[in-house]
Structures are given as C-alpha cells and as structure tokens.
Amino acid sequence: MKKILLPVSALALLAGCTWVKLDDAGSRVRVAYDGRVGGCERVGEVSVSVKDRVGLYERNGLKVKDELETLARNEAAGMPADTLVAKGEPHNGAQAFDAYRCGAGPRGAARENPPPAPPARGGEAETFPVR
Template sequence: MNAHTVRSLATLAVVSALVAGCTWVKIPDDARALPLLEASEVAQCKRLGSITTNVAWKVAGIERGENKVRVELDNLARERALTMGGNAVVRESIHEGTGDYTAWMCP
C-alpha cells in the first residue's frame, strides 16, 4: 500500500468510528417519556393513527448499530405520537432504517 491509500483508510476508520458513536435524533423529554407498549397492552386505548419514521441505517456504506437505529426510530415515533395527541406507541416493525408504529391514547 502506498501512503495515500494508508491515509485514506485511516481517515475512513476515524470517520466511521465518529459516526458510529453519534446520536442523530434529539427529542423533547416529554416525548421521550411516552411508553413503548406491546399490542396486547392497548386494548383499552384509542387508536390515533399510523406513524412511519426513518433514519440513516448506513453511513458511507457502513451499517450503523441496530440498537442505535431502533432507539432513534422509537424516539421519533414517540415525538410524532405526542403531536397527534397520543400518550403511548406500539412498534409494528423496523427494517433498514424505517420504523412503522401506531399512536395510541390510553386512559
């Protein structure tokens, strides 16, 4: 390897490490407090609507951590549910940076 290739690989490694540690989604504390429930827990609740959230699941061709992506999708869904008048969220599915949820108003 020549010096240019080594520098390029080193730069890519540093950028990848920095990106892997980033949290890209910031939400208000009141949205963060909304519970993420299972479908079986919302029988007494009113369905408010569907929510689809998206975050980057790959950066420069490198997959971000599954847990980090899930947390960011969940937080975005919580924030959206709050704007819909909801106080709970049910996760339906997550795939490649897209999450499908349902917003609920529970007693």
C-alpha cells in the same frame, strides 16, 4: 495509508453517535412492547426513518432501533398520543408504529403512588418498589 485512515476513523465514530434526542413531549409517550392497549383509542400511525448505513458502514441495529423509537415518541406527542405499539421490526432504517391515546396521564404517575403491597406470608420474600 494515513490519508485513508483518518476519514474511515471519523466515519466510524460518527456512525456510532446518536443524533436523535427525546423532547419533553416525547418523554410522556410510552412504548407498549407487549402490545397491550386494551381500553385505548387508536389515533393514527407514525412512520419514521433514520440512516441505517453511513457509506459502506452498517450502523449498530440497537442504536438504529433506539433512534426510531425516539423519533416515533416525539412525533406521537403531537397527535396527541400517549402510547405506541410497533407494527413490526425496523427494516432498512424505517419502522411504523400504531399510536394510541390511553389516558395514562404523565409518565411515572403510577410510580409516585404505588399500590399497597400485599401482606407478607411466612417464609416468602417481601419486595419493595425502587424509586
């Protein structure tokens, strides 16, 4: 029994690990979850895949989706694209994305110089951006 428990435990631990790392160029590519890419130029398509099963063990769907997005961002940076839109949900560990060049500049630029807040009116809450 102990001979079986060790390999099964190791397999379960490895299946939960994230092997895909976001590189510097990929960190400048955003994913437009809402699909809004008006004014952007489509530069191509990115198709990526990862293992969604390890043996008989099915990997966590959220981890698989996260790794697919990370791979796509890394790949899109070389096109060059700065925005991705998923063409659909992941299926069997694979997903396709449309790649766009929107000229948004480096990620976070908009957060460094946020637009001025509208004047507060009496009785309303005032919000401030978190840095």
